Amino acid sequence: MNKNHPFHLVDYSPWPILGSLSGMTLMMGLIKWFHLFKSNLLLIGNLIMILIMYQWWRDVVRESTFQGHHTFIVAKGLRWGMILFITSEVLFFFSFFWSFFHSSLSPSIDIGMIWPPKGIQPFNPNQIPLLNTLILLSSGLTITWAHHSLMENYFTETNISLLSTVMLGIYFSLLQMIEYLEASFSISDSVYGSTFFMTTGFHGLHVLIGSMFLLICLIRLNFMHFSKIHHLGFEMATWYWHFVDVVWLFLYLSIYWWGS
Secondary structure (H helix, E strand, C coil): CCCCCCCCCCCCCCHHHHHHHHHHHHHHHHHHHHHHCCCHHHHHHHHHHHHHHHHHHHHHHHHHHCCCCCCHHHHHHHHHHHHHHHHHHHHHHHHHHHHHHHHHHCCCHHHCCCCCCCCCCCCCCCCHHHHHHHHHHHHHHHHHHHHHHHHCCCHHHHHHHHHHHHHHHHHHHHHHHHHHHHCCCCCCCHHHHHHHHHHHHHHHHHHHHHHHHHHHHHHHHHCCCCCCCCCHHHHHHHHHHHHHHHHHHHHHHHHHHHCC
16 A cells, blocks of 8 residues: 555554453463462463564564565654663663662661671672673673674674674573572562562563574574664664663672672
């Protein structure tokens, strides 16, 4: 159908309503797992959600790459949407940092008015946390290298640097898993355990999501979906990864280094 405007009016799609129903199934499965210790509904909800996400994003890739619906004005709107999303994520983490500093700067009598609370053995900030900091800073360099290589049409360099970023993200997640397994305290150990595992756990989840985001970009790069002037999905993945980097720096300096 011909149109005389640069905007993208989306076609009818089953994915929003099916995504909502799968989200409800996922939440009901989570409740069932919490109360009855049965994970069958949770696994079914997860599987349905993954299938819907794959097909929905496949349609978005088709619209942008092959049908040419992502015009300059549409891309500008999507960029603003991503900026607002990252802003909401900043505020999300701000609430965790607020909780941490509120509890640590004025420890209550319930935890002995000291920080860390008595009985808590915090992590040494010069061991795994410092290594993870170096890994994420290195990944920030490699993703910037990938972005600039793509803008210069150096596809081989883009491939190498993007793959390096994904590998560094996976390495970070593995080290954090080892750190969690070796922890001498749990999420139920006073407000220290709660703020530590909530903040680092949600950051770890964002690293996993960012790694998957970049992996999809790597696959799309090998299918020649990106060019030097049109690589919106990759650009958004780059922004997201830099956000993950910056949050980790604040997290390392406050919770691991200062808070220990």
